[in-house]
Amino acid sequence: MSDIEILPIDPLDNALVDAWIAMQNAIAAHDRPGDALYSPAHQRLRLFLYPASVAVERYVAQVDGLVVGGFELVLFLQDNQHLASFELEVHPDHRRRGVGTRLLEFMEQRVAELGRDTLLAGVSETVEGGPAMDHSGREFAKARGYKAVDNEIHRRNDLFAVEDDDLATLYADAWAKAAGYELVQWVNHAPEDIVEGIAAMRARMYTDPPMGEELDIRPAHFDVERVRDEERVRADRGELQLAAAVRHVESGEVAGLTDILVLPGDETHAGQNDTIVDPAHRGKRLGTILKIANQRLLREYRPKLRYVHTWNAEVNSHMIAINEAIGYRRYCRDIDVQKKLA
Structure with a gap:
C-alpha cells in the first residue's frame, strides 16, 4: 500500500482529468452494464461549477503515475452539516x-x-429481470463497517418501447380525477409566480419520501435563492432541466413537481430528478399527470434520447405503480450505506 499516492484533482491538469474520466467509464461499463457512461464534457464542468449549498472535494489514487481509483466528497453547507456524502471508485483491474x-x-x-x-454512499446489487451488477462495492462497504440503511429500486424507461396511445389513455383518465388543477411546464428556469412553491417542494424531498429509520438525512433549508442558484449552475454546466408542476387553481398552491435532467454530451440517457406531490393534494392522480407531461416534453426536446432512469424507495408502492404504468422497468437495487464516525 505504500506506493499508493492520493492527490486532489487539479481541474487544469488535462492529463489527470482525462485519466480520471477514463477510469470512471471503465468502472461504469464493468459494474453497471447498460447504464449511462460519464460525459467527459459534463465531468469537466462539474470540476468548476457546483451549487453554493455544497462544498465538493475530489481526489484520485495513483500507482506509478496511473490513476487507479478516486473519490468525490460532497459536504452540505446550509443543512445536514453532520453529513458527508461520497462516491468511492476503484478501477476493476486494480481491486483487492x-x-x-x-x-x-x-x-x-x-x-x-x-x-x-456521518458518511453516506450508495452501492448496487442485481435484481430479478435486470442485468448482472458487480457486487464488490456492496461487499467492500459491509466489510468496513457501513450499514445498509435504505433500499431504492433503480428503474429504466425505454422510451422507444412506450406506446403513445396507452400514455394518452392514462393521461386523460388522470385529468378526469384532477378537476381544479392546472399544469405548468418550463425549461431550466421556474416561473416567478411558482418558484416559492417549488422551493417548498424541494425541501419536502428530504422528509416526505419513505426512507429507512436509520438513514440520517435531516430537513433541508430550501428557499428561492437556493432554487435559482441551482438553476444557474445547471445552465452553466450545460444541463437541460425539463420540469412540470401542478398548481391548485383556487389557492394557487404548487401541489406537485417533477423534473428530468439531460447532461451535455449524452443523447441516449436522461435522469429523473425529484418527483413529489404534497400530501394535502394526493389521491388526485397528479403524479401520473406530472410524469406523463414531462416525458412528453422530453420527447419534444430530445426525440432520439432513449432511456430515462429513476429511483424509488422499495416500499413506495404508489410511485412505483405510476412509473411502471408509463414504462419503467427494474434495472438494479441501489442501497444506501451509512457509517457513524466514533
Missing part, C-alpha cells in the same frame, strides 16, 4: 490490492477533520 482501503481511510480522516460524523 489495498487501493479502496487506502482511499477510504484517507477520506474518513478528512471527514473527521471537517467536523462531520
Whole structure:
C-alpha cells in the first residue's frame, strides 16, 4: 500500500482529468452494464461549477503515475452539516490490492477533520429481470463497517418501447380525477409566480419520501435563492432541466413537481430528478399527470434520447405503480450505506 499516492484533482491538469474520466467509464461499463457512461464534457464542468449549498472535494489514487481509483466528497453547507456524502471508485483491474482501503481511510480522516460524523454512499446489487451488477462495492462497504440503511429500486424507461396511445389513455383518465388543477411546464428556469412553491417542494424531498429509520438525512433549508442558484449552475454546466408542476387553481398552491435532467454530451440517457406531490393534494392522480407531461416534453426536446432512469424507495408502492404504468422497468437495487464516525 505504500506506493499508493492520493492527490486532489487539479481541474487544469488535462492529463489527470482525462485519466480520471477514463477510469470512471471503465468502472461504469464493468459494474453497471447498460447504464449511462460519464460525459467527459459534463465531468469537466462539474470540476468548476457546483451549487453554493455544497462544498465538493475530489481526489484520485495513483500507482506509478496511473490513476487507479478516486473519490468525490460532497459536504452540505446550509443543512445536514453532520453529513458527508461520497462516491468511492476503484478501477476493476486494480481491486483487492489495498487501493479502496487506502482511499477510504484517507477520506474518513478528512471527514473527521471537517467536523462531520456521518458518511453516506450508495452501492448496487442485481435484481430479478435486470442485468448482472458487480457486487464488490456492496461487499467492500459491509466489510468496513457501513450499514445498509435504505433500499431504492433503480428503474429504466425505454422510451422507444412506450406506446403513445396507452400514455394518452392514462393521461386523460388522470385529468378526469384532477378537476381544479392546472399544469405548468418550463425549461431550466421556474416561473416567478411558482418558484416559492417549488422551493417548498424541494425541501419536502428530504422528509416526505419513505426512507429507512436509520438513514440520517435531516430537513433541508430550501428557499428561492437556493432554487435559482441551482438553476444557474445547471445552465452553466450545460444541463437541460425539463420540469412540470401542478398548481391548485383556487389557492394557487404548487401541489406537485417533477423534473428530468439531460447532461451535455449524452443523447441516449436522461435522469429523473425529484418527483413529489404534497400530501394535502394526493389521491388526485397528479403524479401520473406530472410524469406523463414531462416525458412528453422530453420527447419534444430530445426525440432520439432513449432511456430515462429513476429511483424509488422499495416500499413506495404508489410511485412505483405510476412509473411502471408509463414504462419503467427494474434495472438494479441501489442501497444506501451509512457509517457513524466514533
